Amino acid sequence: MTVPPGGSTADDNPPPPRSDWPEDRLAGAVTDVPLLSRTAHDRGxxxxxxxxxxxxxxxxxxxxxxxxxxxxxxxxxxxxxxxxxxxxxxxxxxxxxxxxxxxxxxxxxxxxxxxxxxxxxxxxxxxxxxxxxxxxxxxxxxxxxxxxxxxxxxxFSPLTGAPTTIERAGWVQRDPVSGSEVFPRTDPAVIMLVHDGGDRCVLGRQAVWPPGRFSILAGFVEPGESAEAAVVREVAEEVGIAVTDVRYVSSQPWPFPQSLMLGFVARATEEQLQIDHDEIEEARWFSRDELRSGTGPQALPPNVSIARHIIDRWVAGEFS
CATH class of the missing domain: 3.90.79 (Nucleoside Triphosphate Pyrophosphohydrolase)
Structure with a gap:
């Protein structure tokens, strides 16, 4: 599943209108912005x-x-x-x-x-x-x-279907039938920039996005799967190529609805893309120069997203 520009992998949250996104087509300009320092505060x-x-x-x-x-x-x-x-x-x-x-x-x-x-x-x-x-x-x-x-x-309780009651100032829901407590959860998702070890990377787009908007690939981690294995699987499913040298970059909470985005880069071992159109509409190789000059995609992810953070760092030459 290709990640929306803001980093969300939630299918039931359509992207906002195009005017809601910053008009910034050039990559490499925000590399030093601390995008991922989104630390919530101790609730006590x-x-x-x-x-x-x-x-x-x-x-x-x-x-x-x-x-x-x-x-x-x-x-x-x-x-x-x-x-x-x-x-x-x-x-x-x-x-x-x-x-x-x-x-x-x-x-x-x-x-x-x-x-x-x-x-x-x-x-x-x-x-x-x-x-x-x-x-x-x-x-x-x-x-x-x-x-x-x-x-x-x-x-509603996942155990009995009964309407839950809210306790502890909003941080617990209780099933009144079984007495069980239900706590907030976070779904791990991987988001990865796939490159060729040289000067090109793969970007894809979903059909629901405005024309010309591309981002890096992403998807949820499945039960019993490591984050690194999810990177390999998602790339194979979406664009049909194998990757190696999977390396962790950083993470970002993305509450749409409740994801923790785990950012990676990975090197492709083959070039020919075989797109699964049930997953994404389009995917292409783009060069660093295309992303740097704005001659590639009409739109990139906004600066707030981990997707943009990783793209900018790759364009700046941090990953090879």
Whole structure:
């Protein structure tokens, strides 16, 4: 399965309209941006067991609408999230943890022109502003979207089918029939740049993407499979070639809906691509010069994605 530009392997999350993606066709320009430093903050496992994990302190609440967008405004150094300052954790909110002694939470809520009496410049999602946010905002946004996605996809017990009840400030769902606890999960997925050991790499595209958009290959790790084995299998399934020299690069949480993207590079041992059109619409070899100059794909993944991070590093000559 080829990865969408943002890094998601979820088939049931169609990509946003083309205007939502940065217009940046050139690779190699953002290699040094710390795209993968999206660290969520300590939730305090002991504090979660308390009736009020904020311990009665004022809490900053991040609203998330049905499109997984949040309120933002333009600060002096770029986009910033707009939090609602509340005296206590509101009903239905999910506790995200604290940073610098301040509790944070997420809450599903409709869009509005203002938040807590503060005007907002607009609503945006992780794909649009993730690469421009500071570490605190970026980490909280990725965590908030991921846990909201989990709740909306797991409203019933996998054991009995009974509607679950939410406990521990949003970090546990309980099956009222069996008493079993259901915890948030993360699905491992591999995302890999396949190169020829020289100056070319394979990029593919899905039919649901706008014309001309290409990215690197990706797919979910199957039960009983290592990440490296998943790289070899997915490449063979999608473009019909064998690879060797599979090397880990880095990882990125991608909460659409609940993936952990494990990034790799691998060297192809054959050249002729045999595309599985049930998996992807098109795949081609592209040279570094094509990606660097913009004469190749009409669009590449956005800067926030691990896909773009790996492409940029390969274009810059880090992998061979």
């Amino acid at each position: 496992h002991l504090a979660r067991a308390l009736p009020d994990p904020t311990q009665g302190r004022p809490v900053r609440v991040l609203r998330i609408d049905e499109r997984r967008s949040v309120p933002v405004h333009e600060g002096p150094h770029g986009p910033e999230l707009v939090y609602e300052e509340l005296p206590t954790l509101p009903e239905g909110a999910i506790y995200l943890g604290e940073a610098d002694g301040v509790p944070y939470a997420a809450l599903r809520a409709p869009r509005s022109l203002g938040v807590g009496g503060r005007p907002v410049d607009g609503w945006a999602g992780l794909r649009e502003v993730g690469a421009e946010l500071g570490d605190l905002d970026a980490g909280l946004l990725a965590q908030a979207v991921g846990i909201v996605e989990w709740h909306e996809r797991n409203k």
